[in-house]
Amino acid sequence: MSFFSRSFPALNRLKQLAFRPRGVEEFFENGKSIPTEKSWTGRAWRASELRVKSFDDLHKLWYVLLKERNVLAAQKEEARRFHISKQYFSNKGRQIKCQKSMARIKFVLNERRLAWVEATKLQRVANAQEAAVNTKVSTPTAGSSTAASAAESTVSA
Template identity: 45%
Template sequence: MRGLGNTTTALRDLAALLARGHAQHKEGANAIRSLIHTPSRSFHTSHQYAIPRNRSRGASALRRQPYPGRVSLQYLGDDLPQPVTDPSKHTEVVTSPNHGLWGFFNKERVSIPTPEEDHRHGRAWAVEELRHKSWDDLHKLWWACVKERNILATQQLERERVKPGYGESEAYTRNRLVRDTQRAIKHALTERYYAWQEALKVAELDSDIDLSGKGPAYNPQTLDVDPSTGAEALSSTDEAVPELESGAKGDRRLEL
């Protein structure tokens, strides 16, 4: 019986030890489970309902409207100006009819002409026609084209602002013809420049031409006189020169 009692005591102690170990294991598992299922904290450290220090925070940069309840508007108490909707009460603006800015508009002084008005134009100047024009005429024609292109550019800006939906094709055609005229003017002036350069090369080789600028440019050294006939031949040539100048020389000038 004594051996049985010792066995019973040993079993009771073993059961208590196992129960204590199971309890410790359960507490450790619960601790690990609590760590795993703990919700994560918010990233920002500021309070969620903290009032921002910047009073302009939330105001729209485009609409200039504040965020409701955060920005206070400064109102001085004066009445705001009201727009005048009655046309009879509008202030009449008087401008000079010869103002320089009218040069950016057409003769009718309208911002956007109709397609029919833009379509009423002639053709571009040809190079063959401009070759007969003087320097002053080409200069005036060039600046007339510049003025016309300024008018077309002003109308195009107004057309992009209003967006009427018409006039782009006619204005483009008119602008292209004006540019063709300017291109033809440059072509004619380039031909004259090359002709002038070639004439300078020929004049440098001619002993009768003085390019120094210190006297007459043309100084003939010899005269075509026949020594056998003498003065009579010279007088006969003098009489024949006016007829030549009045006839063939005049035609030659028209060809140039």
Template identity: 55%
Template structure:
């Protein structure tokens, strides 16, 4: 009974099969439709707004960043190719696409900075305290100070100070 089952599954891989929708193509990715310069201008959309980007997850923003980076590289390649072939730049004008890419990338940076600031505000980290923490972490990594030294200093972590104040507030409210 066991032998027929073995024959049935013989040759079937037990490894998970990955189906990638994106297949890297090498240098072809820097050219649209396999051409160094497009024959006709492709109509494109607008830049992403910050409001749209705020609704995206970290993973989506990361993927979008690299898609936009690849698009900027493609457009820069086309611009250089036009200059190399002495083609009039007015004929080959992708400035709208370049501007849209740059705006979208700048807005992604803005959204991520806003998220960082909101997080730091939520846990009670201020800018000076953050600088002090980074300085202490750097010193610890370089071996200048030890973990024990960090525990002795009370201002090394704004998070721990804010958590202490939250704990003391909660202790008083639990008696009510």
């Protein structure tokens, strides 16, 4: 079991329900349009935690967060539709956590992209320098070949 699976048990639940037919209830938490009890949520993901994740893990986490944003948006719309006061129903904290986590995922992926661009640039420079050195070594000048042949004849005599 990977560290990601242990640290994010909702994904394990999603794997178990992967083949279940999906419908409108996917947009509601626990099948209810407006939750009756307050659910406990954690904090937003830190960039330092996301840097150690693989691309696949970040991709999965992005879609879990996107689904959470959709659930929260559906709940907000239902609360508006039923004229529920914001003081009784507000998921602003959860929305901010989702937005922060998604922004940090984008930041980490951009860091990786910039590092890749820089690495390919350095590799191109190194390849060009190596090609220049190989070109200088492989094409002897006229004077140096005569000096080399004279040195060989002196050594053989």
